[in-house]
Amino acid sequence: MRIxxxxxxxxxxxxxxxxARKCPDVRVDVVDIDAARIAxxxxxxxxxxxxxxxxxxxxxxxKNLFFSTDVDxxxxxxDIVFISVNTPTKxxxxxxxxxxxxxxxxxxxxxxxxVSKGGKVVVEKSTLPVRTAEVIRxxxxxxxxxxxxxxxxxxxxxxxxxxxxxxxxxVLIGGDDASPxxxxxxxxxxxxxxxxxxxxKIIKTxxxxxxLSKLTANAFLAQxxxxxxxxxxxxxxxxxxxxxxxxAVGSDSRIGSKFLKSSIGFGGxxxxxxxxxxxxxCEHFHLAxxxxxxxxxxxxxRYQKARFSRKVLDSLFGNIRSKRxxxxxxxxxENTNDTRESxxxxxxxxxxxxxxHLAFYDPRVSPKQICxxxxxxxxxxxxxxxxxxxxxxxxxxxxxxxxxxxxxVLLDYEKIYATMKKPAWIFDGRNCLDHRLLLEIxxxxxxxxxxxxx
Ligand code: UDX
Ligand code: ADP
Numbered sequence: 001m002r003i004x005x006x007x008x009x010x011x012x013x014x015x016x017x018x019x020a021r022k023c024p025d026v027r028v029d030v031v032d033i034d035a036a037r038i039a040x041x042x043x044x045x046x047x048x049x050x051x052x053x054x055x056x057x058x059x060x061x062x063k064n065l066f067f068s069t070d071v072d073x074x075x076x077x078x079d080i081v082f083i084s085v086n087t088p089t090k091x092x093x094x095x096x097x098x099x100x101x102x103x104x105x106x107x108x109x110x111x112x113x114x115v116s117k118g119g120k121v122v123v124e125k126s127t128l129p130v131r132t133a134e135v136i137r138x139x140x141x142x143x144x145x146x147x148x149x150x151x152x153x154x155x156x157x158x159x160x161x162x163x164x165x166x167x168x169x170x171v172l173i174g175g176d177d178a179s180p181x182x183x184x185x186x187x188x189x190x191x192x193x194x195x196x197x198x199x200x201k202i203i204k205t206x207x208x209x210x211x212l213s214k215l216t217a218n219a220f221l222a223q224x225x226x227x228x229x230x231x232x233x234x235x236x237x238x239x240x241x242x243x244x245x246x247x248a249v250g251s252d253s254r255i256g257s258k259f260l261k262s263s264i265g266f267g268g269x270x271x272x273x274x275x276x277x278x279x280x281x282c283e284h285f286h287l288a289x290x291x292x293x294x295x296x297x298x299x300x301x302r303y304q305k306a307r308f309s310r311k312v313l314d315s316l317f318g319n320i321r322s323k324r325x326x327x328x329x330x331x332x333x334e335n336t337n338d339t340r341e342s343x344x345x346x347x348x349x350x351x352x353x354x355x356x357h358l359a360f361y362d363p364r365v366s367p368k369q370i371c372x373x374x375x376x377x378x379x380x381x382x383x384x385x386x387x388x389x390x391x392x393x394x395x396x397x398x399x400x401x402x403x404x405x406x407x408x409v410l411l412d413y414e415k416i417y418a419t420m421k422k423p424a425w426i427f428d429g430r431n432c433l434d435h436r437l438l439l440e441i442x443x444x445x446x447x448x449x450x451x452x453x454x
Contacts, residue, residue: 001026003192004078006108008032008041008067010161010269010338011125011154012084013048017056018165020065022196029066029074041067049337049364052162076115080189082152083108083136084125089273098280100129100273109139112147119146121185125154127218127270129277130211133174148185150175151207153214158268159335171202174210215274215281219294222271224259226300232262232449233307242449243431262449264347264402264429265304267332269340272298305343308448309350312427315446316397320356324421326392329403330362330370337364344402345373347429351400352382359384359392363405390416398425404432417441 001023005016008030020028032038040047042061046054057065068074075081085104090096105126112122122140124133133149140147151174156164171193176182190202205213232242242262250257266272275298282291313320332342339345351358352374360370360383367385371378378385386392389408393399393416401408409432417424426438428447438445 007084
């Protein structure tokens with residue numbers, strides 16, 4: 001059995017590494033057109049940072065896991081081909097700003113049809129608009145060979161990808177369950193997962209249910225965050241504490257406690273893109289009210305980020321021009337080097353508009369990456385990159401914590417306080433610090449949904 005995965009990104013790389021480890025008798029080739037990325041996967045510094053990933057890769061690389069740019073021969077020789085390429089929001093033409101750009105997926109389907117010598121099972125791994133399988137199917141049908149198209153969306157979260165892949169809540173496989181060939185393909189893919197996943201966790205559906213379930217799962221998760229963030233605004237006015245409200249609400253077993261952590265807003269490559277995709281689908285099918293409902297989840301996220309930057313500005317007397325502000329964390333969440341749609345981008349852009357001087361520290365994100373996201377040059381006098389959180393805070397008027405890296409929780413804030421301008425502010429955009437302690441040290445503290453802390 002040979003598996004090939006097209007796309008060596010945040011999804012393809014970790015997913016295939018875990019699959020190769022769990023299936024030592026299966027050869028897994030991960031291919032990409034980006035030669036630099038493939039070189040990085042073959043080197044010591046992997047292009048994706050994930051806890052535990054380097055260990056998995058070093059165990060199986062060059063044994064049954066191979067990274068290569070030789071797309072044609074790896075696809076040709078595979079029994080199962082996963083498509084795990086990027087599907088960004090379309091930036092041009094019809095549906096711009098909302099619909100997903102599936103051009104990369106289409107070119108993969110054309111490549112599979114072109115180089116294959118016989119039928120294969122083709123698996124959509126990327127999150128796609130509902131009915132994309134139909135596009136893939138019709139391109140493959142032109143080849144005259146017997147292809148089966150499956151949808152097998154990935155539910156891993158960055159930062160815990162290896163754990164999520166090794167122990168998933170469920171594996172979803174959608175296929176043409178009305179035909180014997182479709183059912184055989186579903187069973188073949190299922191047999192791969194059954195090597196390490198309990199069969200009761202493998203959900204088999206038709207193609208469209210599988211495609212739509214992925215969008216819906218992400219929309220529900222994002223909606224919970226926007227819901228608690230909407231409540232956080234109310235907490236700040238009424239004196240309620242959003243973490244206490246979340247705990248009280250989340251202990252209702254019908255609601256559950258996860259994804260109720262109020263923050264500066266959600267980021268990441270999936271939530272916004274998938275919500276926009278859902279809005280676009282609803283609009284396409286003339287479901288204006290359903291579209292407006294899901295759009296509101298995004299509106300709330302935008303509002304939360306803007307509200308936070310405004311609070312920083314107002315607290316510093318409406319003036320942050322030339323003031324040093326320490327930015328703790330830039331990735332969209334902890335334990336990843338991914339900055340896609342990070343709320344830090346909008347918040348820092350607001351500060352730069354006010355001509356603040358930003359001193360960045362993120363344990364995993366490079367200065368180059370931060371500059372690319374903010375559209376500034378590394379030599380821009382408004383930005384500075386520090387080798388530690390302490391150095392970023394040295395001489396700062398405020399610390400703005402944007403990512404919940406564990407090392408920020410463990411810092412010696414008393415020592416840091418002594419090096420800062422007074423009044424020294426901490427804006428905890430993740431509610432992860434000990435606010436009582438910080439107040440005792442002498443900081444002015446501002447969390448999310450915490451009312452006035454004094
Ligand atoms: C998400 C889904 O969780 C995953 O199942 C899907 O496959 C891909 O999209 P990911 O974007 O990697 O995963 O991270 P996730 O843990 O979902 O966090 C997304 C954003 O929401 C982050 O910015 C995070 O900080 C924020 N978040 C999460 C909150 O603000 N509060 C919460 O309670 C949870
Ligand atoms: P994700 O988070 O979905 O994994 P990434 O952007 O991290 O998305 O990775 C997608 C990868 O797919 C990129 O490395 C990109 O170079 C690769 N890719 C896109 N189109 C093709 C293609 N036609 N053939 C091979 N690789 C492709």
